[in-house]
Amino acid sequence: MNSIIANIRSIRERIASACARSGRDPREVRLLLATKTVTPENIKIALQTGQTLIGENKVQELKEKAASLMDIPHEKHFIGHLQTNKIRDVLKYDVACIESLDRLDLAEKLHQRLVFEQKTMNVLIQVNTSSEKSKFGISPENAVELTRQAAKLDRLRIRGLMTIGIFSAEAAKVRECFKLLKNIRQEIIRQNIPNVEMQELSMGMSGDLEIAIEEGATIIRVGTAIFGERIYPDSYYWNEQT
């Protein structure tokens, strides 16, 4: 069997047992294929197993792969750092959700462009729950306020929160990040902000998806455990300069 197919099967098993352990229905947890650096051929192999959701980090890769993936139905999310000068481009590729809204300036410019194009966009607020400098995301202290401000921009449909947990071998530290995201969601729900829905918690990756599911993830984003190691370090995708 192709290794991608075998890997997806084993991820499905990991999802099922994490759900069983935490009393959740596996249908509440969507698997997003994190497809940065993955070729359209390999993405297709994964989609043909019945997966429906992919996530890209760079507008350039959305662009390069769009034509090859046209004939296979799927949903695309944008999960990378979005520079304001790429807003026009990201809107060309039929992205269903931008999971990485992390600052007001981006929210405002995205809103302006959506008004111009007479569109709306689902977004998640990305929170830097580990407070590591290398990671993007609004700080936990400012997440509610960003949500409140972005909610005034009526072309944005705020649907939940996203985070990248700390990279640590200590499960307790990773769990803290996910608990923090869940608590921020609870606070936002409590404040009952108009134009805000909080159904999605996008958290958990190849190494920590079980913990994320136990803490309530509704979307887990998995790359390496399905497609193998990437040749570029993640800093290439997570740094401002690139």
Ligand SMILES: *Cc1c(COP(=O)(O)O)cnc(C)c1O
């Ligand atoms: C690459 C990436 C993932 C997937 O990470 P893996 O460890 O390869 O599973 C998830 N989320 C974001 C934002 C990413 O950039």
